[in-house]
Amino acid sequence: MEQPLPKSWSIHTRPEIIAKYQILERVGSGAYSDVYKGRRLSDNLIVALKEVHDYQSAFREIEALQILQNSPNIVVLHEYFWREDEDAVLVLEFLRTDLAAVITAAKKDGGIGVGEIKRWMVQILCGVDACHRNMIVHRDLKPDNLLVGDDGVLKLADFGQARILLEHGLVDVNINPPPYEPDAADQEFNAPQVGYGTENAFQGGHGNEEQGGMSKEDYFRESDELEVKQSSDETDKETNIHDENTSCFATCTTSDIEDDPFKGSYSYEAEGGDNRHGALTSWVGTRWFKAPELLYGSSTYGLEIDLWSLGCIFTELLTLQPLFPGISDIDQLSRIINVLGNLTEQVWPGCAELSDYKTISFNKVEKPIGLESCLPNRSADEISLVQKLVCYDPASRATAMEMLHDKYLNEEPLPVPTSELRVPLSKSFHDEHSPGGWYDDMESDSDFDEFGPLNVTKTNNGFSIEFP
Numbered sequence: 001m002e003q004p005l006p007k008s009w010s011i012h013t014r015p016e017i018i019a020k021y022q023i024l025e026r027v028g029s030g031a032y033s034d035v036y037k038g039r040r041l042s043d044n045l046i047v048a049l050k051e052v053h054d055y056q057s058a059f060r061e062i063e064a065l066q067i068l069q070n071s072p073n074i075v076v077l078h079e080y081f082w083r084e085d086e087d088a089v090l091v092l093e094f095l096r097t098d099l100a101a102v103i104t105a106a107k108k109d110g111g112i113g114v115g116e117i118k119r120w121m122v123q124i125l126c127g128v129d130a131c132h133r134n135m136i137v138h139r140d141l142k143p144d145n146l147l148v149g150d151d152g153v154l155k156l157a158d159f160g161q162a163r164i165l166l167e168h169g170l171v172d173v174n175i176n177p178p179p180y181e182p183d184a185a186d187q188e189f190n191a192p193q194v195g196y197g198t199e200n201a202f203q204g205g206h207g208n209e210e211q212g213g214m215s216k217e218d219y220f221r222e223s224d225e226l227e228v229k230q231s232s233d234e235t236d237k238e239t240n241i242h243d244e245n246t247s248c249f250a251t252c253t254t255s256d257i258e259d260d261p262f263k264g265s266y267s268y269e270a271e272g273g274d275n276r277h278g279a280l281t282s283w284v285g286t287r288w289f290k291a292p293e294l295l296y297g298s299s300t301y302g303l304e305i306d307l308w309s310l311g312c313i314f315t316e317l318l319t320l321q322p323l324f325p326g327i328s329d330i331d332q333l334s335r336i337i338n339v340l341g342n343l344t345e346q347v348w349p350g351c352a353e354l355s356d357y358k359t360i361s362f363n364k365v366e367k368p369i370g371l372e373s374c375l376p377n378r379s380a381d382e383i384s385l386v387q388k389l390v391c392y393d394p395a396s397r398a399t400a401m402e403m404l405h406d407k408y409l410n411e412e413p414l415p416v417p418t419s420e421l422r423v424p425l426s427k428s429f430h431d432e433h434s435p436g437g438w439y440d441d442m443e444s445d446s447d448f449d450e451f452g453p454l455n456v457t458k459t460n461n462g463f464s465i466e467f468p
């Protein structure tokens with residue numbers, strides 16, 4: 001009988017991984033992961049090895065990527081390694097840079113041409129459309145999570161916060177067969193199998209953005225039907241805040257001011273397991289790209305939160321500046337209100353039902369500055385494109401599919417071919433995309449990283465680690 005592999009505490013000592021991959025330098029880390037460049041020993045293919053230290057994040061990323069594998073603008077998951085009590089390691093296609101680096105480089109290079117902007121937008125929209133057709137809400141769209149290859153192809157990545165709002169079969173039973181057969185142990189959560197998933201596992205076919213058109217109404221109605229209300233208002237001490245930049249007074253609860261940095265960016269615990277029909281947490285996403293319904297604590301949001309983020313990303317492509325660079329959740333809302341005006345039932349019927357609507361109130365903004373002021377020197381079509389996404393009422397936001405048909409993207413100057421996109425040679429460390437700068441400063445979980453690549457060899461007693 002085959003002996004089970006010994007459990008290891010680091011990617012460098014995982015026999016099943018080092019048997020297939022040479023682990024090269026660490027190329028990035030996030031709140032719950034470390035990412036290494038790797039080389040597949042069988043054919044020298046360069047890959048990214050993403051070691052995910054959080055169970056739920058790993059679960060969600062694998063599940064979403066399995067469904068989206070046929071989509072050209074979604075990062076390829078070659079295979080994954082996951083055994084009980086160990087971190088999951090995802091083997092992803094390696095993409096050298098990202099849209100944040102493109103924007104940073106463009107600041108030095110005198111901007112991005114309109115044809116280039118349009119090609120970036122089309123690629124982002126194709127990726128988001130693929131997600132939304134499969135009822136996957138990404139929940140953390142931002143330039144850093146839009147990876148770019150040397151050939152200019154852009155791919156959505158970092159699905160650690162993604163949620164599937166419907167069972168796959170409900171979208172279209174014929175075109176979206178379940179990507180895997182969970183074994184008995186996994187059925188409770190309908191989880192990706194803990195074990196090894198390989199490219200072969202994907203051959204059964206998955207949701208494809210080129211198939212299975214749904215009307216916008218169906219697309220969103222099905223999402224709406226799943227929305228579940230959660231009343232989790234916690235009464236807290238009232239405080240007045242004055243935002244210097246926006247001259248906007250807010251009355252709110254103290255819980256927001258003593259902003260837990262994690263609240264602004266990540267939390268999975270609030271949702272528990274993978275209860276697709278349960279309430280959703282509003283503690284997702286990165287603040288600058290966060291839709292107002294999330295900032296007001298909604299637990300009943302849908303795919304539209306991604307559309308708001310898209311509007312913020314598109315504005316940044318057009319102006320090379322973040323649209324709403326808030327320094328706390330209250331500051332974030334205050335900036336939005338200064339631009340769009342006060343949030344009322346007139347502009348968004350039903351907004352008073354948002355869980356924090358009554359606990360956060362802003363003084364009346366007599367003259368909102370309007371999105372056009374945030375897009376100086378941009379055309380009316382460009383402003384209108386952003387306005388279709390950055391609007392209060394989620395139901396009014398244009399879908400990714402509708403945006404792909406937008407006049408702006410289909411008229412001269414047309415999107416340039418991907419091969420003509422200027423791709424920066426290296427990935428800059430773009431602090432401006434780190435709200436508060438806190439997560440770039442976070443220490444890595446990997447104890448080896450400070451020492452660079454290590455020589456790890458198997459001995460009779462375990463492993464020998466040689467520091468260079």
Ligand SMILES: Nc1ncnc2c1ncn2[C@@H]1O[C@H](COP(=O)(O)OP(=O)(O)OP(=O)(O)O)[C@@H](O)[C@H]1O
Pocket residue numbers: 027028029030031032033034035048050075092093094095096140144145147157158159160439
């Ligand atoms: N496929 C890839 N190819 C190259 N680099 C990658 C790849 N995936 C991730 N990275 C790098 O690793 C970093 C962290 O990855 P990712 O954002 O997926 O992890 P995360 O823990 O979910 O991060 P975050 O805290 O930003 O949500 C990325 O910013 C990127 O620099």
